[in-house]
Amino acid sequence: MRLLFTAIFLLLSSSTFSAILKGKITDEKGNALPFASVFVAGTTIGTSANAEGDYQLILSQGTYTIACQYIGFHQLVFQVVISRNDEIQTHHFSLVEQSLQMSEQVVKSSEDPATYIMRHVIAKRSFFLDQIRSFQTDMYLKAVMKTRTAPDKVLGQKVEKAESGLDSAGKGMLLLLEEFASFYQKGDQQKTIIHSVKQSGSPGALGAATFPSIINFYENNIQISKQISPRGFISPISEGAFNFYKFKLMGDFEESGRTVFKIRFTPKRLYEPLFQGDIYIVDNEWSLHSLDVVANKQSNMDLLDTLRIKQLFLPLKKDMPVIKQQVIGLSLKILGFDIGGNFVTVYDNQKVNEPMPDSVFAKNITSEYDKNATNQDSIYWAKERPVPLLDEESDDYKQKDSLRLIFENPHYIDSMRRRSNRFKPGSLLLNGYVYRGKNDRFSLQTNALLTGLANYNTVEGLNVAPRFFTTLRADSSNYFSGAFALRYGFGNTHFNGVARINFIHQYRSWIGRKWSLGAEGGKYIFQFNPHNPLDELYNTISTLFYRENYLKIYERWNANLFFGMNHGNGFSWKLTTGFQQRLPLQNSTYFSYAKESRGGFTPNIPKEFSSLNWLQHNAFLVKASISYQPGFTYIKYPNFMLPRSSKYPVFSLSYEKGIPNIFNSQVDFDKWCLDLRQELSLKLAGTLNYNMAIGGFLNDRWVGIPDLNQLNGNQVVVASPYLESFQLAPYYLYSNHAAIYGEAHVEWHLNGFLTNKIPLLRQLRWYLVTGGNSYYVNDKFWHSEAFVGIDNLGFEQFRLFRLDFVHAWSSFLPETSAFRIGFSPNYPVKIVTPSSGGEW
Numbered sequence: 001m002r003l004l005f006t007a008i009f010l011l012l013s014s015s016t017f018s019a020i021l022k023g024k025i026t027d028e029k030g031n032a033l034p035f036a037s038v039f040v041a042g043t044t045i046g047t048s049a050n051a052e053g054d055y056q057l058i059l060s061q062g063t064y065t066i067a068c069q070y071i072g073f074h075q076l077v078f079q080v081v082i083s084r085n086d087e088i089q090t091h092h093f094s095l096v097e098q099s100l101q102m103s104e105q106v107v108k109s110s111e112d113p114a115t116y117i118m119r120h121v122i123a124k125r126s127f128f129l130d131q132i133r134s135f136q137t138d139m140y141l142k143a144v145m146k147t148r149t150a151p152d153k154v155l156g157q158k159v160e161k162a163e164s165g166l167d168s169a170g171k172g173m174l175l176l177l178e179e180f181a182s183f184y185q186k187g188d189q190q191k192t193i194i195h196s197v198k199q200s201g202s203p204g205a206l207g208a209a210t211f212p213s214i215i216n217f218y219e220n221n222i223q224i225s226k227q228i229s230p231r232g233f234i235s236p237i238s239e240g241a242f243n244f245y246k247f248k249l250m251g252d253f254e255e256s257g258r259t260v261f262k263i264r265f266t267p268k269r270l271y272e273p274l275f276q277g278d279i280y281i282v283d284n285e286w287s288l289h290s291l292d293v294v295a296n297k298q299s300n301m302d303l304l305d306t307l308r309i310k311q312l313f314l315p316l317k318k319d320m321p322v323i324k325q326q327v328i329g330l331s332l333k334i335l336g337f338d339i340g341g342n343f344v345t346v347y348d349n350q351k352v353n354e355p356m357p358d359s360v361f362a363k364n365i366t367s368e369y370d371k372n373a374t375n376q377d378s379i380y381w382a383k384e385r386p387v388p389l390l391d392e393e394s395d396d397y398k399q400k401d402s403l404r405l406i407f408e409n410p411h412y413i414d415s416m417r418r419r420s421n422r423f424k425p426g427s428l429l430l431n432g433y434v435y436r437g438k439n440d441r442f443s444l445q446t447n448a449l450l451t452g453l454a455n456y457n458t459v460e461g462l463n464v465a466p467r468f469f470t471t472l473r474a475d476s477s478n479y480f481s482g483a484f485a486l487r488y489g490f491g492n493t494h495f496n497g498v499a500r501i502n503f504i505h506q507y508r509s510w511i512g513r514k515w516s517l518g519a520e521g522g523k524y525i526f527q528f529n530p531h532n533p534l535d536e537l538y539n540t541i542s543t544l545f546y547r548e549n550y551l552k553i554y555e556r557w558n559a560n561l562f563f564g565m566n567h568g569n570g571f572s573w574k575l576t577t578g579f580q581q582r583l584p585l586q587n588s589t590y591f592s593y594a595k596e597s598r599g600g601f602t603p604n605i606p607k608e609f610s611s612l613n614w615l616q617h618n619a620f621l622v623k624a625s626i627s628y629q630p631g632f633t634y635i636k637y638p639n640f641m642l643p644r645s646s647k648y649p650v651f652s653l654s655y656e657k658g659i660p661n662i663f664n665s666q667v668d669f670d671k672w673c674l675d676l677r678q679e680l681s682l683k684l685a686g687t688l689n690y691n692m693a694i695g696g697f698l699n700d701r702w703v704g705i706p707d708l709n710q711l712n713g714n715q716v717v718v719a720s721p722y723l724e725s726f727q728l729a730p731y732y733l734y735s736n737h738a739a740i741y742g743e744a745h746v747e748w749h750l751n752g753f754l755t756n757k758i759p760l761l762r763q764l765r766w767y768l769v770t771g772g773n774s775y776y777v778n779d780k781f782w783h784s785e786a787f788v789g790i791d792n793l794g795f796e797q798f799r800l801f802r803l804d805f806v807h808a809w810s811s812f813l814p815e816t817s818a819f820r821i822g823f824s825p826n827y828p829v830k831i832v833t834p835s836s837g838g839e840w
Contacts, residue, residue: 019087056388100251122241139179139346193368193369329342429450458601608735609735626653656707692742712726742774
């Protein structure tokens with residue numbers, strides 16, 4: 001027992017004692033200084049105040065010199081002694097605004113002092129950019145998003161403010177998130193290890209797998225987010241900064257034996273991706289001391305109204321400043337919501353160019369969670385969080401926990417499900433009807449009445465074509481999905497129906513890794529071109545009002561089996577085999593509101609195939625396809641892996657064979673296609689997208705019309721899918737069975753580049769887009785297009801549209817030009833095209 005008590009005594013006496021230093025940081029008038037920094041002088045150990053200037057810093061036993069710093073104010077220091085008798089010590093800081101002076105500077109007689117200083121800073125930019133070969137740091141993130149006002153309704157739907165934690169005026173907390181993590185960087189490799197996460201109202205929430213990146217102003221082009229600024233921002237200390245910014249020396253001050261210059265910078269031109277604000281430069285070192293910069297709508301910024309970035313750097317050693325704090329503030333107004341927020345990151349225990357094992361970056365894992373990262377309790381957070389909670393934040397944690405108990409109540413969940421299942425005529429018209437079963441084990445959805453339930457063509461006349469989509473879950477990993485389509489033509493009185501059933505197994509431990517096995521059978525209507533180039537709604541309009549029956553269709557019996565797998569690492573493959581019986585159809589009605597003087601209707605068989613003997617025949621087909629994108633990275637959550645796509649090209653290869661004599665199949669061909677597509681960031685110059693393909697027939701002994709090499713053409717004013725189609729190519733003129741062909745689509749989205757020089761366009765935030773499409777078989781068989789257009793058309797956040805002027809050259813047709821209007825591919829909401837879900 002004596003040995004045991006002695007061991008316990010030694011253990012306790014040798015343990016590290018710690019106390020909390022806390023207080024409030026204000027200016028001389030008592031106004032709080034939000035997110036001010038408090039740190040141990042001469043080190044990078046410290047913390048950040050909250051939005052009301054309250055701070056707390058955990059210190060072990062000893063004597064410390066504590067520094068308090070806020071951009072634009074003089075640094076204040078004091079000494080504190082932490083003894084074993086202390087649990088909490090209180091010290092308030094009252095900071096004084098910097099009284100700037102103008103020290104004598106050695107400058108050229110004709111050069112402004114700010115220009116002299118910035119030339120030195122820019123000259124040393126590469127030194128600071130290249131000196132950090134590896135970097136390690138601990139991080140604490142606090143993210144807060146609030147609403148200042150909220151509407152009563154959004155697009156006709158009532159906003160349930162109380163259920164969202166908002167008061168009757170629409171004020172409240174949308175997001176309250178805290179995280180601890182460690183960050184590692186070596187060259188281009190980065191990894192974040194999340195140690196703990198807490199999110200209001202969501203126990204077990206995963207938070208942000210990657211913290212807001214350290215915004216590196218030593219880079220020429222600062223990439224924050226494609227949604228915020230697709231071209232990035234030009235740094236005020238970039239190589240070409242003098243071409244974009246005006247600089248003014250506001251003065252200097254002394255701090256810790258160093259002279260610090262305050263430089264104010266403003267854009268030379270509006271509607272460029274530029275900041276404005278203040279940067280603080282250390283004399284002779286020419287390094288960043290701190291900065292406070294702002295961007296707004298006049299900075300060519302999308303989505304956000306304002307973006308504010310504050311950074312504070314501390315010297316790790318001579319000529320090696322490291323970041324201590326980064327505060328990102330933002331605001332936006334959307335759909336009646338007025339939203340503001342801050343993302344505060346505090347950095348500790350920074351290490352530069354110290355040894356780091358390569359195993360840190362093993363298996364391309366860029367973010368990894370500790371096993372218990374989402375399970376830490378309130379005692380842990382009360383002890384560990386470096387930034388004190390505001391009263392409203394503490395209340396939000398309590399309120400959201402109470403709301404969560406309501407939301408997780410089975411009776412509440414079931415009542416909300418029943419409410420969403422109510423039939424709404426407007427929803428059926430635009431979106432279709434959706435039914436969800438209990439516990440979401442079963443769901444049923446129909447197609448929208450407006451976009452596909454009823455259409456008109458010259459073969460079927462008026463036709464109705466309801467479609468139904470279902471899912472049935474066996475458990476969290478296995479489910480069935482089904483698609484069913486019925487179709488009746490009142491003109492030719494044909495009734496058709498087809499169904500597809502899939503069984504899908506999703507790996508729980510690897511999101512995106514899954515395999516599926518399915519079958520399809522029935523008889524339905526299909527376009528001769530399997531790309532489905534023409535939407536039936538557009539054909540209905542062109543037929544009824546312009547006497548242009550572009551849609552060419554046939555009936556087909558289907559019996560298909562398919563199996564495929566997505567490995568969740570950029571590689572996927574699919575095998576399909578099946579039988580088809582293809583049945584010709586003829587026009588049965590010629591009704592149109594347009595005058596006959598506009599011309600007659602064309603036969604259902606495309607005129608390009610009039611010489612072919614298109615008769616009923618059978619086809620037995622086998623198709624294999626693979627797709628691969630190298631460079632995938634992964635986020636390793638506590639219970640599963642999440643893949644992330646890369647910047648590299650996507651390679652796709654398909655091979656299809658028509659096999660004769662199986663079930664009286666007549667087709668006999670071998671066809672292949674290799675496709676390559678990618679999006680490239682050109683930074684200030686925008687983005688470049690391309691889609692290249694090469695393919696052809698290895699054997700064409702017997703090829704049916706649907707089996708030909710087919711262009712995705714377009715003959716209506718609505719644009720066909722960008723980067724996949726030709727805007728002025730007839731639907732069937734270029735169908736062929738050539739041994740080899742080449743296809744290319746290229747688009748350059750300038751994202752405000754050039755148009756920000758034109759006053760009207762830059763205020764409207766209209767962006768130029770240009771490019772071309774080309775198809776080539778030989779010198780006598782080709783089609784090319786060039787286009788220039790305006791993207792980002794619309795108003796406020798609803799910039800859905802794009803308008804192009806297209807000019808085409810062809811080996812078969814005279815030169816022609818036309819306008820095409822479509823949905824912008826850069827809009828966050830993706831538009832589903834007719835071919836997106838398969839042939840039917």
